[in-house]
Amino acid sequence: MDQNKITQLFGIKYPIIQGGMVWTSGWRLASAVSNAGGLGLLGAGSMYPNVLKEHIEKCQKATDRPFGVNVPMLYPNIEELMEIILKRGVKIVFTSAGNPKTWTNYLQGHGITVAHVVSSVKFALKAEDAGVDAVVAEGFEAGGHNGRDETTTMVLIPSVKERIQIPLMAAGGIATGRAMLAAMVLGADGVQVGSRFAASIEGSSHNLFKEQIVNAKEGDTHLTLKELAPVRLLKNKFYNDIQEAYSKGASTEDLKNLLGRARAKRGMFEGDMVEGELEIGQVSGLIHEIKPASEIVDDLILEFNKAKEEIRNL
Template sequence: MQNRITDLFNIKYPIVQGGMIWNSGWRLASAASNSGILGLIGAGSMYPDVLREHIQKCKQATDKPFGVNVPMLYPNIEEIMNIIVEEGVKIVFTSAGNPKTWTKWLQDKGITVVHVVSSVKFALKAQDAGVDAVVAEGFEAGGHNGRDETTTLTLIPMVKEHLKIPLLAAGGIATGKAMLACMVLGADGVQVGSRFVASTESSAHQAFKQVVVDAKEGDTQLTLKELAPVRLIKNKFFNDVEALYKSAPTPEQLKELLGRARAKKGMFEGDLDEGELEIGQISGLIHDIKPVAEIVKEMVEDFEMAKKEVANF
């Protein structure tokens, strides 16, 4: 399954495990890399010293390539980038910020840089900034999301029309069939998040993993657009947000309700009522919690079977 993505990251399959906050620690990233895909540590929920520990443990757990996902709006960004360089990480995915800020600095130190976007406009800005590849993430995705609500199957061909560098599709991808569909539309590979939340090695709380497995169609919704759009499972906190919206709240009132550490409370600590439960729409198609190696094996087999089925049309 060799192509521009497998060559870029030196991996067996053109699949990236998304670097999600509170879910993507060293156990998940190393298991993903050991399965032939690219594992990512999610730095967004880690203090600098915690990130260093996860990188070091990941290096001990795999001799395969892995990377770190860095949301650039987080504090301590300079310290985080320096740790990544000091620890010899060779792949960085950036998001939530201007790709020009860190791309050249990282590349000058021998690091491959990929930027996550949600629109054609920002894909082109990332390409102009010199990134090595782009992840185009559709509206279906969990967590923080694009304001334009462009779906993955619409976004990928529109981005592909303008992009020269390798392209990864993200948002609503949990099966080999979805992977094939994205690649037919122009993607060179896929980034998968929600499916790996419901894995044995995910650092998410077991109660949150079970909520993901139990989720049905329509159980997630995008909200808090005035702050930063985020897709959440509908729980008590989500309902409190919706109730506040009926009074036409100011951004300050929304921030007050949001408070601090909601995502940690929900996904990492397992508070299913008061926590943020970030997951994609594809959760309605996730029915079990299993080891990463099994998830990857099933995706690859499903992809190959789908290719044969399409060939018979």
């Protein structure tokens, strides 16, 4: 595969970024993806500072290739996380869920490449104005926390491409090489893949959650809790409890109480498939097997190249 803006920016072989997902993206997954030629990301959103430090150190021992850290900027201990990232010599940071102006200049001043995750053209322009090195535009299909505008990847990518000059990665609904090619035809320079890597052997989430992903069918996920922070999750008892609360006219406070604390950890990491919050994308309906991360990368590239050749013959 030819080098492009994303491979050159991050120093990687393939323009494939593994999403920094909570409870899933530990050092085993990040290092495996980086060793396979993509860019692995540690998901700092579910890590205490000392846990992030441990994962960075283990990732550095497991790979000599570039990897990064995804940092949701709403994290309460973000100053501690950033200090650890600097001290441990991490060179790539993906920020999300907040104002990119807060940390971009500071990180770049310490030699760190910064990408920011957005869900709309408006926020892509703000990220570019903040000076980030690249943008991830994530469509409404994506798992986990999502944008309020509900713009699909197929609409979002060309809309963002039309307005920004910096490198662009597409996210949301990308689990195959064909989807990767489609995103790049729409204007993306690379892709960020989450759900497909969530169902990997190296993913740090519970095996019961991985099995739920591969057993999911079309329509088994839904975007809900928009009054708090929109989140796409698998339908289970917890999801049904949310729907019942809505039917009874639940207030924002009622929904907060229902959600409680550590609901995603309970489901994705501890394996409670009944009461846990199971964050995953719509594309889970296309994921049928738990595989090593290296095979997932190989499959993406193989199918990407095959689809590219088929298009040439049209």
